[in-house]
Amino acid sequence: MILSGKEVSAAVYSRIESQIASLSEKHSVTPGLAVVLVGEDPASQSYVNSKAKKCEKLGIYSEKHVLDTDTSQADVLALIDTLNNKPEINGILVQSPQPPQIDERAIIDAINPQKDVDCFHPVNVGKMLIGDEDGFVPCTPAGVMEILAHYEIETQGKHAVVLGRSNIVGKPMCALLSRKGKYANCTVTMCHSRTQNLNEICLQADIIIAATGIPEMVRGDMVKDDVVIIDVGINRVDDASDKRGYRLVGDVAFDEVEPKASAITPVPGGVGPMTIAMLLQNTIRAACQQNSIALESL
Numbered sequence: 001m002i003l004s005g006k007e008v009s010a011a012v013y014s015r016i017e018s019q020i021a022s023l024s025e026k027h028s029v030t031p032g033l034a035v036v037l038v039g040e041d042p043a044s045q046s047y048v049n050s051k052a053k054k055c056e057k058l059g060i061y062s063e064k065h066v067l068d069t070d071t072s073q074a075d076v077l078a079l080i081d082t083l084n085n086k087p088e089i090n091g092i093l094v095q096s097p098q099p100p101q102i103d104e105r106a107i108i109d110a111i112n113p114q115k116d117v118d119c120f121h122p123v124n125v126g127k128m129l130i131g132d133e134d135g136f137v138p139c140t141p142a143g144v145m146e147i148l149a150h151y152e153i154e155t156q157g158k159h160a161v162v163l164g165r166s167n168i169v170g171k172p173m174c175a176l177l178s179r180k181g182k183y184a185n186c187t188v189t190m191c192h193s194r195t196q197n198l199n200e201i202c203l204q205a206d207i208i209i210a211a212t213g214i215p216e217m218v219r220g221d222m223v224k225d226d227v228v229i230i231d232v233g234i235n236r237v238d239d240a241s242d243k244r245g246y247r248l249v250g251d252v253a254f255d256e257v258e259p260k261a262s263a264i265t266p267v268p269g270g271v272g273p274m275t276i277a278m279l280l281q282n283t284i285r286a287a288c289q290q291n292s293i294a295l296e297s298l
């Protein structure tokens with residue numbers, strides 16, 4: 001079975017649309033998202049633009065703050081302070097990577113945790129770890145959990161192997177899969193670049209979440225029959241036959257692994273489309289919390 005992020009994100013957007021309509025009709029509230037970009041990294045500009053476009057389409061108020069590459073740390077912090085205190089803004093996202101003079105950690109720490117829709121602030125990371133529903137869940141791992149739930153993948157008691165331990169993907173993925181609850185309750189093994197016997201560990205996995213950034217590193221002989229594969233990787237590899245000169249591949253060799261898998265996400269069209277959808281879902285959650293509205297009541 002192909003786990004289509006396009007299909008799941010469409011379901012999330014349809015849920016979001018009705019929540020936005022209900023927020024407006026019942027509470028006269030319009031959710032607001034501010035996206036901050038320091039510098040001119042073309043990929044970041046493209047991400048920021050697609051977030052802004054999606055907001056406009058759905059009726060979420062959005063502000064795009066594009067600052068010069070040489071903007072000082074103090075000026076970025078001043079902007080964060082303004083956005084923290086702006087009632088129209090419920091969520092703040094600072095796009096990575098940032099130029100070298102910016103201390104990313106200090107910028108994240110300065111965001112009001114209630115507006116930290118990326119879930120990078122230590123308060124929200126802690127809340128996620130203890131299962132406090134008041135916090136947020138980081139967008140890409142939240143997207144993976146949404147895919148598992150949408151396709152009703154049985155996870156209870158399963159051995160999930162997570163490849164990668166980044167703060168953005170690997171670590172939160174392990175925390176979410178090992179939580180108590182439906183579409184969780186996994187026994188989790190977290191692997192990284194120093195892991196020994198990676199092939200043997202992968203061969204024991206019922207579920208593999210691949211997030212290493214290494215193109216097609218998970219090969220057919222590393223997985224057992226009926227494995228569930230979630231491929232978070234998005235990698236460009238040179239391809240002269242493609243008019244762009246490259247094609248996108250995941251961290252999993254799809255053609256080798258797909259015949260053995262019971263379910264697998266493609267790249268592109270798997271986890272990729274989920275990230276913005278979950279960011280906007282978090283923005284609506286933030287708007288509800290800041291206006292003392294129960295999300296479930298919408």
Ligand code: NDP
Pocket residue numbers: 140163164165166167168169170191192193194195198210211212213214232233234235251271272273275
């Ligand atoms: P990072 O580079 O921050 O982390 C990669 C992780 O993989 C590290 O923990 C690293 O280990 C581990 N790793 C590297 N080599 C190996 C190896 N040979 N075996 C096992 N583990 C290894 O990447 P991210 O977590 O930010 O992203 C991972 C992938 O997901 C990328 O392809 C990225 O493009 C994609 N991505 C996709 C998103 C989406 O929207 N779908 C969003 C975010 C990321 P160590 O810690 O030891 O260095």
